[in-house]
Amino acid sequence: MIDHYDWAGGREAMVRFPPAQPGSDAHQVVVLPALFEEHNRTRSFTVAICRGLAALGIGAMLPDLPGQNESQTATEQATLEHWRGAVSDLVVAQSSRHPVHIASIRGGAVIDGVDGSASVWRLAPLTGRAVLRDLERTALIGNKASQAADSVAGPVVLAGNSIGAALHAGLLGDVALPTPAAPVRTVRLEGDVGAADLRLPGAPMWRHSEPGNDETLAQLIAADIAVWIARCGG
């Protein structure tokens, strides 16, 4: 269901996945998607996780960030402060009814440290600088392979993503994951050597050339988020 939320800089669209049992929406999660290219590659997967949560009785919200998707904010005007502010305003507004949990996918972790969430769940998180490095590498190697120079004045254009100077600087300076006041659980895929509370079997579809999905992995993730939220309360 298409909904919206308001933040200090305007109004953004949001897809809402109501819990399967009406009236049982005591648990709700804001899902922060992966950023840029990985966002496109994991869109179906992220929606599958939201549907899985709804089927387990947990209301899920998938917000557009300022400057992304249907947003009326120009892409190159977006900053990390806008994104964090928007997530914060959404969490605060939704918390008036029930506590709100956050689940972030990949680079979504860059903005998951806002105050007011009851807990934070992360899938294969990475810092803003690492997000930027992946984009720069894709752009660099793409250019090297095709010998097509792509120098654009003004905002930085990386692998087809127009990134304003402020957002670029914000990502470059983002060298550590947020440390929210709320409890944090980190889940990674098997083979990933980073620190994790749980490792799940599956392939990193955010690295695939084409968008894809992994319904089995999405359901495992939804189930883990549901157990985690129940443990944290809400």
Place this chain on the structure above:
Amino acid sequence: MAEVGHSDVVATVRGVLRDVLGISETRVAAFTDATELFGALPEFDSMAVAGVLTELEDRLGILIDDDDVDGEMLATFGALTRFAAARVSG
């Protein structure tokens, strides 16, 4: 010990190609040092190169300088594993 380390790297490179390029376990298991990759494997396009390199970094705990990336180290399975193994031992 050096041989054991190298076989771990080979297994990791196989796993990365399987997971990132979406190549079946059977196909990737048949790869030899001479198997041609970049330019020969349709799944291994320029967009996929960045994913393969970054995933190799994450799984092997290495850093790959983009200046070191060229057609030669991506040309064959053997060249790619030798490149990765040199970073692991270096």
